[in-house]
Amino acid sequence: MVINHDEAAAVRPLTLAWVSRHLEVGERIVRTEALQGGITAEMRRLTIGTRDGRTRDLVLRTFVDPFYVERAEDWLNREAGTLTLLAGTGVPAPGLVVVDPTAAHCEYPSLLRTHLPGRTVLDDEGLETRVPLLARQLVAIHTLRPAEQPREYETLTTADTVVVPKGADAAAWAAAIDVIRKPAPPYEGRFLHRDFHPGNVLFDVPPSTPAGVRISGVVDWAQPSWGPADLDAAHCSTNLALLHGPAWGLRFAEAYEEAGGVLAAVASERLYWRVRDGLAFSEDVQLVAQSWREAGRAELTTRAVEERLDAYITALLDAPG
Template sequence: MTNHDEAAAVRPLTLAWVSRHLEAGERIVKTEALHGGITAEIRRLTIGAPDGSTRDLVLRTFVNVEHAEDGLTREADALTLLTGTGVPAPGLVAVDPTAAHCEYPSLLRTHLAGRTVLDDEGLETRVPLLARQLVAIHALQPAVRPRGYVTLTTADTVVTPKGADAAAWAAAIDVIRKPAPPFEGRFLHRDFQPGNVLFDVGPSRPADARITGVVDWAATSWGPADLDVAHCSTNLALLHGPSWGLRFSEAYEEAGGVLAAAANERL
């Protein structure tokens, strides 16, 4: 086995665990660190077969991450549920959420083609694609629902940044201090944003982009569609400007998605 770089090296116990989940005669012939993960170390493993053919798997390792067991268990359940639904998600190969076999909690999944695209060019094409993909995710009706969503912050834990508009922040804090409005539950990704969506897009034809995969299902939940839409809108606004955040919610509804009917509930 050869390593693409030192960061790509798989720890001994994890290496043995991965090897136990390969087909007869297969072995790891190359490892490569993938960049972009915030909560996990991500590696692409090239698997060689006796006939000389290869395939790729992806290893996610949670090092010093709080609630790793919960996240990996939730992701494994989601990937199992998504099989055959038409949502382009990875396939689950194996999971060790408590590090019973590996040095750290780990998940092994199939590799999806494509790459994340965060450029401004081609955004007018990608935003409707993102919206349609999210509508398809929200349309899923699993026999067993994932657990209910949890809030990511509270009114008492918000810290207003230095130099920020104090009045605007105070108004926002007042909004999240109120009880959540009633909602129709949906299957939520809970971290749906451009960094977790893979595209096939040619360098000279950004208008021909297509989605090849949606990854990082560790926060899958059941709750209001507005949560996923607001999260993706925020990321688009931070990446490309506020108008694109607003455009995403419009594209979501144009694609058939349903948000809260009242403006004050959408807050």
């Protein structure tokens, strides 16, 4: 019997049968729970009852939105390949159980993976401890040298698709858009997560000693790429700026270098990657803000996030060097 927290947690019949076929003999799903915070896919935690009376957890990722279903085969194949690649590397990624990228067995394209301990932490409290951990983890990811190089990174915006927020500093945004009209700077390729940010990182936070927090997992490996370390660092920076304020977005690059990471040596090249990533958020502010509110940050309205994005873009252009 499957016990649901609510209707949203229910697993569709074909998918339920598919998952059940890939459990160990004598195992069964005893509970499902919808996980909040996902933008592109539905996420559910499945609690599995084992033959010896214990339980273990798996995570089911399902693409249902037509826009993302069209891209699901590519993303799920890439994620499955990456999870296999990361096994044994020291990067705390989930293990792959099974994938159905074309919905041959499930109602929608789906991937089943192991569940990692820990939780996402999006609160302001304790951020000064978590930022260096994020930086060190990203540096570790960038040191990976897979035998088969992933595809080159894709840009997520163009100068013509940027959406300038209402009331934004028009001069600053015009200058920022001019920055990304230029050709991309040369770079030394690195293995990129391509969506590394606090919402895709799990933390183990001991209740008695919060300062002993550690990273227990990195998830959402749907878009691994080959490209500049600056781009991954910039993406985490933008997320930090919108979640916690522009100063934290500016701080992350320093933390990344303090952790041993290497970013572009020329200030204009650093600016290019930071601005490119920041502007990419202009087209998805509403979706991003909604996912964060669902994850507990009720004050992050679309307008509040737009204002932070405006402040961050302005701060990038004003930042020395």
